[in-house]
Each structure stands twice: as structure tokens, then as C-alpha cells.
Amino acid sequence: MDDMRLALILNAISPAIGGVLVRGEKGTAKSTAVRALTDVLPPVEVIAGCRFSCSPAAPDPECPDGPHPAGGPAQSRPARLVELPVGATEDRLTGSLDVGRALTEGVTSFQPGLLAAAHRGVLYVDEVNLLHDHLVDLLLDAAALGTSYVERDGVSVRHAARFLLVGTMNPEEGELRPQLLDRFGLTVEAVAPRDPATRAEVVRRRLGFDADPAAFTARFAGREAALAAAIAAAQARLPAVVLGDGELERIAAVCARFEVDGLRADIVIARTAAAHAAWHGRGAVNREDIRVAALLALPHRRRRNPFDAPGLDEQQLDEALGDDQGPDGEPDPQPPGQGPEDGGGAASDGPAQPADSAPPDSALADSTPAGEQQQAAPARGGAGGESVAASGATFRARRLEVPGKGRGAAGRRSRAYTDSGATVGVRQHRQQVRDLHVNATLIASAPHQLRRGRTGPGLILETGDLRERRREGRESNLVLFVVDASGSMAASRRMEAVKGAVLSLLLDAYQRRDKVGLISFRGTGAELLLPPTSSADAAARRLATMPTGGRTPLAAGLTEAYATLRREKLRDPLRRPLLVVVTDGRHNAGGEPGPPAGLLRRDGIAAVVVDCESGPVRLGLAIGLARVLGADCVDVAGLSAGGSASTSADRRPGGELSAGGLADSVRAYREVA
Ligand SMILES: [Zn+2]
Numbered sequence: 001m002d003d004m005r006l007a008l009i010l011n012a013i014s015p016a017i018g019g020v021l022v023r024g025e026k027g028t029a030k031s032t033a034v035r036a037l038t039d040v041l042p043p044v045e046v047i048a049g050c051r052f053s054c055s056p057a058a059p060d061p062e063c064p065d066g067p068h069p070a071g072g073p074a075q076s077r078p079a080r081l082v083e084l085p086v087g088a089t090e091d092r093l094t095g096s097l098d099v100g101r102a103l104t105e106g107v108t109s110f111q112p113g114l115l116a117a118a119h120r121g122v123l124y125v126d127e128v129n130l131l132h133d134h135l136v137d138l139l140l141d142a143a144a145l146g147t148s149y150v151e152r153d154g155v156s157v158r159h160a161a162r163f164l165l166v167g168t169m170n171p172e173e174g175e176l177r178p179q180l181l182d183r184f185g186l187t188v189e190a191v192a193p194r195d196p197a198t199r200a201e202v203v204r205r206r207l208g209f210d211a212d213p214a215a216f217t218a219r220f221a222g223r224e225a226a227l228a229a230a231i232a233a234a235q236a237r238l239p240a241v242v243l244g245d246g247e248l249e250r251i252a253a254v255c256a257r258f259e260v261d262g263l264r265a266d267i268v269i270a271r272t273a274a275a276h277a278a279w280h281g282r283g284a285v286n287r288e289d290i291r292v293a294a295l296l297a298l299p300h301r302r303r304r305n306p307f308d309a310p311g312l313d314e315q316q317l318d319e320a321l322g323d324d325q326g327p328d329g330e331p332d333p334q335p336p337g338q339g340p341e342d343g344g345g346a347a348s349d350g351p352a353q354p355a356d357s358a359p360p361d362s363a364l365a366d367s368t369p370a371g372e373q374q375q376a377a378p379a380r381g382g383a384g385g386e387s388v389a390a391s392g393a394t395f396r397a398r399r400l401e402v403p404g405k406g407r408g409a410a411g412r413r414s415r416a417y418t419d420s421g422a423t424v425g426v427r428q429h430r431q432q433v434r435d436l437h438v439n440a441t442l443i444a445s446a447p448h449q450l451r452r453g454r455t456g457p458g459l460i461l462e463t464g465d466l467r468e469r470r471r472e473g474r475e476s477n478l479v480l481f482v483v484d485a486s487g488s489m490a491a492s493r494r495m496e497a498v499k500g501a502v503l504s505l506l507l508d509a510y511q512r513r514d515k516v517g518l519i520s521f522r523g524t525g526a527e528l529l530l531p532p533t534s535s536a537d538a539a540a541r542r543l544a545t546m547p548t549g550g551r552t553p554l555a556a557g558l559t560e561a562y563a564t565l566r567r568e569k570l571r572d573p574l575r576r577p578l579l580v581v582v583t584d585g586r587h588n589a590g591g592e593p594g595p596p597a598g599l600l601r602r603d604g605i606a607a608v609v610v611d612c613e614s615g616p617v618r619l620g621l622a623i624g625l626a627r628v629l630g631a632d633c634v635d636v637a638g639l640s641a642g643g644s645a646s647t648s649a650d651r652r653p654g655g656e657l658s659a660g661g662l663a664d665s666v667r668a669y670r671e672v673a
Contacts, residue, residue: 039228040228053121081122113148257319484586
């Protein structure tokens, strides 16, 4: 966890770096380390009674609780850790009109949100990749400007919101959009310690903490105090740290080498390197500071596809850094003496020791997931004529949509009633008012004021007056792929085109925040290669290694899809599925596909059949399947956003199938296949 500690400490020294994104699998104690950070942050001096944490030395002139008279009562309190829950509303984040006071007392007052609470502390978002885009935008704007603006419902407020932003995510559950990744100053990969002694020590500390938290805390209090002092000393040193022209050019060379867009990376590296120099008690930034900063600031900024492995090529980095003025590889000065030297930690595995000055050797070096490379190039022997096709070219996919309106998690695919998005109407409130439409509520109450005996300022409201917004936006869905991987698909590079098409749809699903799942059928049955997940990445890997060969048990594929969707319905009832069946409609093993297709249709599953039949003689079987499923049928070219979309409505394979051909096509499908 050394990279992570170092990144947190550097941000504590220089919040202008812009925060840390911690990527890691489950069980890497990400949250524990973040929580332990607040224990070592210097305490904060605030004006007593100010809900916006104004500093007595320099109160915010626009503070909504101000103006604060000079020399008013002040107090010292620990730096706060404010946690933003993934399901938070915009009101909760930015604050809102105090509706109760406004309506009963006729006073416009602002109820501060989490951004105000986090001012001069840490704002922590666990699983930031699951946060609604809209909230992420608000959050990152505030983080970038150091100010939060709220301008709605008759409230117009701005207040300072400078905080250390820390997010964690499990990449297996879905990636962040690249433009959002870029807004985090640094990223680190948290990996579970592989060294048995370290693992044992972490567990021992955790058990020690659980057994007697007070004694444990007391034992580590001395170390925390020392670390807090070291951070405060580095903060004091930072303004005097010099960044020379030579080092500035070095930073530019590194950013150019890794093809980073924009200047943000340069700025973040410069700030991080300066903080690193201050941490090590140096008055000027050197090559090593820049190297460490680049390893933390570049991995998520270099141009890459969502499916590329994370991390940075260190050899390439060293080439770009060029030679040092001094002898290369000279050992760095040791960390400042006041930092505790042994492997102490706060509760469980907190940052209670200054990170090592040596280049990070664990997390970033390991960040190409072990075994990934081998997995991506499987050497599957010719057992039963099996082969693994490469993936063909990808394209920008057009949006496939679930008809009707859902209520699922926010996303970019199908129409839905959502918590954010455009207001499309109002409704009388039901139980708890969550999204009050103030105008509509006032209008509803207006005619009754006289009868209710209103005399003073302030309206007399009754619950029946309250009106809520109805909003409409887009939801994300579960896109479940059922892919024919039988021997016939191996013919004439057909599988390559199919893999390219499915990969394109996966990229699209990733951008639309969908969950995805993958089923293949071949030989004697179907296999759920990937249970529904938010990781399009994982789906792409399973697709890449998916073997082809054997007979065509289409019915088994549909039956597996039916079972999978039933399970998901229980697990995530609001998420509407979209079934994508990639097939030529042929089947020659495992029974008739009609019955499972009928079951899917009866459950109201929205489906699309991607017809991969090619060649001069076409049977049009996929269209028959589509009809039984009540699905659209498109060919591979029709999936492309730019390509000529051809659906079942206009598709007439070989010109043979007529408009009234439903019965014919179904019969043909059953008989010929
Ligand atoms: Zn204030």
C-alpha cells in the first residue's frame, strides 16, 4: 500500500494536486487507509458557529453564515472525513433551500450539503465509478474551482469548498469515463499484499484493533502524531520549493512521450513533484521527484482504450526523463527524520509511516494484472476442432434500446423516470417529498390562503399542496449477449467479424454504464462465460478467449439466457435487460429453440437478433428467430452508427421473404434449421 500512502500524503501536503483515485480489487483495505488519513491531517482552525468552516485568519467574504466580525470566537477541530454515498442526491451534495423554513417562516435559508461539510477536510467517495455522472460532474467542478455554486429554487449561494478528494473503485465493476479519470490528480493501484509476513501483520493489527480499539489507538497515537508533524512541516516548506527550468522541461518531455492531451498532466506532475520534494526536506525538485510524480499522475492520463491494461512502462519513463545531472540512480536522501521509521500503521493499515522514497516497486509495476497476458493469448490445442478467433475491426455502435420507460439506475441507454434529468411534469407528493417543485407547490397552496386564515409573511401549507417533480432521463440496462460459437461460425473468418461487432457493442455498453453478461453456445451446451457485471473490460477478455467449434445448440443458449435473466431479475429488479442474440439462426443440437424463445418473449424480454449469416445463399433463419422472440433483426453492418441500418422491417434475405411472411419464416426456421 506504499503508493497509496504516498499519494495521500502528497495530497495532504498540497491539496492543489487534485486528489487521489484508488483502484483496486476488493479486500485491499482501500477504505481503511483513507479513513486513517484524517487522523494524521493537521487540525483545522474555524470560526465558531460557521457551518462553512471559515478560517478565523481569512474568513470567506461571501460566506452564507457571514459576514464574520474580526476577532470573533474561534475553535480548533480535527480535519473532517466526509463520505459521499453513491446514492446521494444533488441536494445532499451541494445543499439546498431549507424548504421547511421557507414555507413555514417565509425565510429563504440555505441548508449546507456535503461539499460545505468537506471544506478544509477530505471528501471520500467509495466506489466512485458507481456514482451518477451528474454528481461526479458537480463534485469535480467544485474540486477544480474550490467553490460550490448553488443556483436554483430561489437560492443563490456560493461558498468555499476546498477539500482533498479521494475516490476508490473496483475496476472489475466498471470504469470511469476518461474525462473524469483526468480530473483526479493521481491514481494508485491498491493490490493486496502478496508477501505472507506483511499480510500476517495487517491481519494481526486488524485483530488487535478489534480486540481493544482504545489500547490499539493509544499504541499508534505517537506514530500518528509524528506523521502529522511531518506533514505539517512539509506544508510549511512547500511554498519555498523551487522548480527549475530544466526540471520543467523534463516534465514536458515525459508528458509528450506518453502522448497526454492537454496541460493538466504537466501541472499535476509539477505540483506532485514539489510536494514530494517538500516531503523529503529538499528545497528544489529533482529527477526522482518527477519520476515518482509521473508514476502517480500519468497512468490514467495516457491515451488508451478502456480495454488496455493500466500502468506505465517504467523503462519508457526513464528514457523520457533523460539523464540526471548527477550520477544516475544515486540513492535519494532518506525521508525526514521526524517521520516514524518502522512499519507502523494506523488502524489496520493506515498511512502511519512516510512512504519510501524509492520508486514504487509494487503497485504500479504490478498493475498489469498478473496472468492477463497469458490469458489473452490462449494456446488452446485442437481438441475437437476448437479454435480461438481473433477479434475483427470495431466500429461505433448505434444505440440499441429497450422500449417503454423504466425506473432503473441512471445511464445512457433507454428512456426512464430518473432522479435527475429534465423535469417533464409534476405530481402530488406520495410519502416523503424528495424532489419538491417549489413553484407548483406555491401555486397549489395559493387559492387556499385566505380560507386558511393567512395573516403574516409565510404561506400556510398543507401536505396536500406539496408537489414533486417528475423527471425523465435515461437509464442503464443489462445487455446480455448470447453468442453462437459453433463450428459453422469458425468458417471464413466469420467469427472475427462477430467478435469485432460484439466488442463494439461492449464499448458502447461501457459508455452507457450498462451491466453486461456473456453466454456462448457450442458443442453440447451453453456456458455463462460472464455473469452480469459492470465490467465491460471483463466481458471483452472473456470474448477474446472464447473458443469456437462443434455443433450448434441454439436452444441451450436461449435457455441459459432465460435462467440468467430470471436470476438477475431477483437481484436487480429495476434494471431492464436487453438480450442480444448473435446467430445465423441455425441449430443442430440440443432441441428446438422455439420453446425457450417463447418463454423469453412471455417474460417481456426486449431482444435484438444479430444475423451473422453471410454468403450468396441465405436461409433467413435469424429473422424467424427474431419473430418468435418479438425482436428486431439486424445484420452486423446494421449495428454500426454510421452504417446502413437494416432491420427486420426492411430486410428481405435473397428477396424471397415477403411482408406477410411471418408464418413462412417461422416454418422455414423450424424446418430447415
Ligand atoms: Zn463562514
